[in-house]
Amino acid sequence: MARILVTEQIADAGLDRLRAAGHDVDVQLAPTPDELVELVRGAHALIIRSATTVTAEVLGAADDLVVVGRAGIGLDNVDVEAATARGVMVVNAPQSNILSAAEHTLAMLLAQARNIPQAHSALKAGRWERSRWTGVELSDKTLGVIGLGRIGKLVAQRALAFGMRLVAYDPFVGADRARQMSVELMDLDQLLAESDFVTIHVAKTPETVGLIDAERLRAAKPGIRIVNVARGGIVDEADLAAAIAEGHVGGAALDVFDTEPCTDSPLFALDEVVVTPHLGASTVEAQDKAGDTIAEMVGLALAGEFVPYAVNVGAAEASETVRPFLPLAERIGEVFACYADATETGEISVEYTGEIADYDTRILTLSLLKGFFDRVSDDPVSFVNAPQLAKERGIEVRESSTSTSHDFVNLITVRAGSRAIAGTLTGLRGDPRIVMVDDHKVDVPPARHMLIVRNEDVPGVIGVVGTVLGESGVNIADMDVGQTADGTAALMVLATSVPADDEVLDRLRAADSIRSVHAISLSA
Structure with a gap:
């Protein structure tokens, strides 16, 4: 029998499942951080939602801990790296709310198209305003889906029932998969130019923050309507409010905001805007699924069985030699997702050289894929589903090993x-180091903010880069330069204190002798 500490409200059915298996379920709701450190001593499993923070200190006090279960998707409140280092499995419930999120997206789409909340409020206030709240049909309209992950796919399937034309932007989805979904792939700017409605289903990363900004809204189809039930900040809220007020954007429906809770926004004053307080996952069914799923996963982990939704399944399965490389592999995957040309990712090859080649490295490949898809997919990514995400996007993954290393x-x-x-x-x-980029030898840490600069191998280029960054207040924390064998080209990799904004990147790209600049932003 194991002791399972539960610190937040979980569906009774899930807890009953654990009790029926003979476990001691200890419910201690809303402990303080200090109380949690004491409560977790002697616990074999810890079940949380979003309000409990599992730090390295908490994990360090839990010598008997086998598994941390998050009843939901997000893991911002769990130090997964520290858990992996201690051999503690972390599991979540990634499928629990995808249907609820997709249905809420359609609800918001319809509410915006037919002005349902506005008409509802007017009538309850004693005003019969039929003509004021005339809406539009969805049939024969074009819906642009940004991100064709699991939620985006569910939305697309349901939008077809309304007779909508479907277009999508997702550089990591193959043409075959798109055709199977009756979706036409195109780039983001074209999608915005052709769509009557746009719905967003991408992860919030440094690359997607402000993805829909004033410039893109100005170039969008007049009257376009934006729906966001994904993550706040992907649409610049101030720019969106201005575009709606000017009449170029027809309206918006938002469930998420850059800062939450959000009770004051220029968007709230606009009749064309429908808002809800982050209700995408707030259904009875989603909450029940999350509790039941996490109870099942925790039970499997305690029994030593295969755990489908383990986020760091390699924590227990990787050998002592391979385990330290798990965070490195995930970081390499993140960097590569930011740097790779999406048109060339039909085949990804992973090579292991040296001593680790004598061990089972499959878990490292899974870790690398997890890092890669964490950056390019709105789907919850685990060691288990990463290969499936690759398959769905038409990406073939090849692995090779050689013990010969020079x-x-x-x-x-x-x-x-x-x-x-x-x-x-x-x-x-x-310490993790990036030691090669495109066959250029370099030596820099995989920092949170990086630049990869390709340039002609001529004097003065390093000075130009340093000057541009210095004038913009971007400090260089680390840097290395690699040359090609023939000495005609060079490549700089820089770790910076803050991200370089678009203006800085444009200045660098416009400089003589600089061929390309890639900005890399990793998770914290």
Whole structure:
């Protein structure tokens, strides 16, 4: 029998499942951080939702802990890296709310098209305003779907029933998969120019923050309507409010906001805007599914069985030699997702060189894929579903190993088309380093903010880059330069203190002798 500590409200059916299996379910709601450190001592499992923060300190106090279960999707409140280092499995319930989110998207779409909330409020206030709230039909309108993950796919399927034409932007979805969904793929700017309605289903990353801004809204089809039930901040809220007030954008329906709780916004004053307080996952069914699913996953983990929704399944399964490379592999995947050319990712090859080649490295490939898809997919990504996400996007993953290594004791290299990234662990502490980009030898840490600059190998380029960054207040924390064998081209990799904004990137790209600039932003 295991002791299971539960710190937040979980569906009774889930807890009853654990009790029926003979476990001691200890419900201690809303403990303080200090109380949690004491309560977790002796616990074999910890079940939480979003309000409990599982820090390295908490994990350090839990010598008997086997698994942390998050009844929901997001894991911002769990130190997964620290859990992995201690061999503690982290599981979530990634499928629990996707149907609720998709249905809420359609509800918001219809509410916006037919002005339902506005008409409802007017009538309850004693005003019969039929002509004022005339809406539009969905039939024969074009719906642009940004992100064709699981939720985007469900929305697309349901929109077809309304007779809508479907177009989509997702650079990591293959043409075959899109055709199967009756969706036409196109780039983002074209999608905005052709769509009557747009719905957003992408992860919130540094690349997608402000994805829909004033410039894109100005270029969008007049009268376009924006629906966002994904993440706040993907649409610039101030720019959206201005575009609606000016009459270029027809309206919006928003369930998420850049800062939450949000009770004051210029969008709230606009009749054309429908809002809800982050209700995408707020259904009885979604909450029940989350509780029941997490109870099942925790039970499997405690029984030592296969856990389908383990986020860091390799924590227990990886050998002592391979385990330290799990965070490195995930970071390499993140960097590569930001750097790779999406048109060349039909085949991704992963090569292991050196001592680790003598071990089972499949878990490292899963870790790399998890990092990759965390950056490009709105789907919850785990070690288990990462290969399926690759398959759905038409990406073939090849793995190879060789124990012969000339420059490093161990090396992980990922390639797709003309792009490649390699990394290793160095020193007694096993510090992660990026040591190769496109066959250029470099040596920099995989920092949160990075730049990869390709340039002609001529004097003065480093000075130009330093000047542009310095004038813009972007400090260089680390930097290295690699040359091609023939000395005609060079490549700079820089770690910076803050991200370089679009203006800085444009200045760099306009400089003589600079061929390309890629901005890399990793998760914290």
